[in-house]
Amino acid sequence: MVDRFWPLGAGRIITSPFGPREYGFHAGTDFGREGGSAGMPVYAVQAGTVIFAGAAGGYGGPDPAGWLVIDSTDAEGGGCLEYGHIIREVARGDHVTAGQRIGRINPDRRTNADVAPHLHLSDMPRGYHPAAKQNPLTRLTGAREPEPALSVTPKSDQSQETPMGWTGDPIWLADVVRPAVSKFVEYPGWKTRGHGDFKDIRGIMVHHTGGRASAASIANGRPDLPGPLSQFHIARDGTITLICVGVAWHAGMGSYTWLPTNMGNWHLIGIECEGPVTPGIGPGNQHIERWPDVQVIALRNLCAAILLKLRFGSDRLIGHKDYAGRAQGKWDPWNMDVTGWLAGEVDKDMRGFVFPGEDGPRPVPPVTPAPVPAPTPPIDKYAGVLLYRGINAPAKVRALQTRLKFKPGTNEPGLYSKIVVDGDYGAHTEACVRDYQKNRPPLIADGVVGPATAARLGLVL
Structure with a gap:
């Protein structure tokens, strides 16, 4: 039996079906996702060899924007499949396996033939014959999910507390954060979004976006890094948006005393704070821009609510610069001492301190606090291993x-x-x-x- 997969993962929808439409015949099926599909990973429906790749009329360019055409032998399922409006991640001549990630949906209209982000899938059942295309859904009957860790069905709360922290995806985040903050938004699809599952959750990492950036940009990612890019986004007006409960690409390479080297993504909840917005700001002059008060209050309340749920102290709160400053030269979040000043404010919040002049709901401290000591990071010979596509090692x-x-x-x-x-x-x-x-x-x-x-x-x- 031929192994086949859907070309998009969790949350996919059909945005334009195969067949007649207002201005002619649509010889393919368009896929997307509610709330936007920019940067969404694209997977090979079946195994085959790439025969065309890169820029193409109607699909965009320059390379790597454009399309892929993958030709399959009879044993692999036969025919040719055309994937359009994508950023390719494989090259002409490459052999791909069924379900392999081959690209991502192009987020940039300027290189996407001036159309909104989506995947166009065409099916040519008898080799590369553009005039003889059939409905791709026929071939996709019985196809499997390309992302087994993220089914289309929302996850149940199977996370549990262990001596090392909480394991499993924190599906409880919305229930914990909503009553603790003043402005809270759930981004569409947050329950099924992420790059796989957490290993065990050991703390929180705070970032800044490096300019104005919406929650959608964090959910969808960018051309060189697919979203989600953090679990939370905090706008400058203090609005907190829950982006996902799966792993997000926010930490990258780095280390900290209670984390395995380079494994922050799988152990830390990431918070992206919008800013700074001053032109020319950088590490040397970051003091020139002050954080908006409402954004700082939202960040403090969010961190306190999560740490109370995790039963961790404020020492489990770090900045991206504390983890990746030496490894990547990171300096976010700007103009803020996370492990010192912010941790102190969060600690007050967790202890029930009433901050003068502030309105709105407050996190409720546990009746019987039970501090959990920081877990000892794994010290076995595999603990620091992290290799992935594109790594320079x-x-x-x-x-x-x-x-x-x-x-x-x-x-x-x-x-x-x-x-x-x-x-x-x-x-x-x-x-x-x-x-x-x-x-x-x-x-x-x-x-x-x-x-x-x-x-x-x-x-x-």
């Missing part, structure tokens, strides 16, 4: 590729004998990792090598 990537290519300790062909040991974590390496993960539950087939996948591989770096 050739020696580590070569070690991974060697482990996939050969049987352990030998030169005999292994599971993925065709992989090239070149130190480049490209599309083929990602596809091999994803396939390895997919066949070894409970690993998440995301193409990212973290501690769990490294341990399964026996990959010591």
Whole structure:
């Protein structure tokens, strides 16, 4: 039986069906998502070889904006599938597996043929013949979800408290935050959005957006980094928006005393605060712009509400600069000492202090506080492993590729004998990792090598 997947994951909708429409015949099916689909990952419906990639008339450009056409053998499902209005992440000549991430929906009308973000999928059942297209939904009958960790059905609250923190996605965030803040918005699809599941939640990380940025921009991401980019967004007027409860790409490379190296995304709830907005502001002059009072109050109340639920102290609150200042040169959030001043204000809030002159609801401290000591981060030999597509770590990537290519300790062909040991974590390496993960539950087939996948591989770096 041919293995097939939907081209978009959780929350997808059909925005324009195959067939006649007002100005002619639509020879494909358009997909999107309520609230916007810019940056949404695109997956291969079935296995095949890329025969066209990049800029194309009607789909946009320059490359990598445009389209992909993937040709499949009869054993792989047959025919050609055309994916339009995307930013490609594979190249002509690449072989892709069914369900592999191949691109993302183009968020920029300027390079997207001046149309709103969406995916156009065309199906040519007998090779590349643009005049002979059929309804793609016929082929998608019985297709599987490309993101098993994020089903279209909202998640139930299966998170639980452990000595290491809370495990599972924090589906309870809305119920905890709503009564504790003055302005609260739930972004469409927040219950099913994210890049997989949290490992265990150990604290909160505060960021700034580096200019004016909407909640939608955090949910959808940008051309070089698909959303969501944090769990929360705080506007300059103090409006708090819950973006997602799954993992978000907000932390990146870095370290902190109670976190495994480079693993912040899987252990921290991220908060993106809109700003600063002063032209030319940077690390050296960040003091010139003051935070809006309502935004600071919203941030303080949000952090206090979450930490009370987690039963952590304010020492579990850090800034992006505290984690990634040395590794990435980060300086956010601007003009704020998160581990000092903000942590002190949050601590007052958690203890029930009434701040003079403030109206609105307050977080309610627990009747019997039960502080939980900071968990000791894993110290085993796999704890600091984090490899992903595009990473600049050739020696580590070569070690991974060697482990996939050969049987352990030998030169005999292994599971993925065709992989090239070149130190480049490209599309083929990602596809091999994803396939390895997919066949070894409970690993998440995301193409990212973290501690769990490294341990399964026996990959010591």
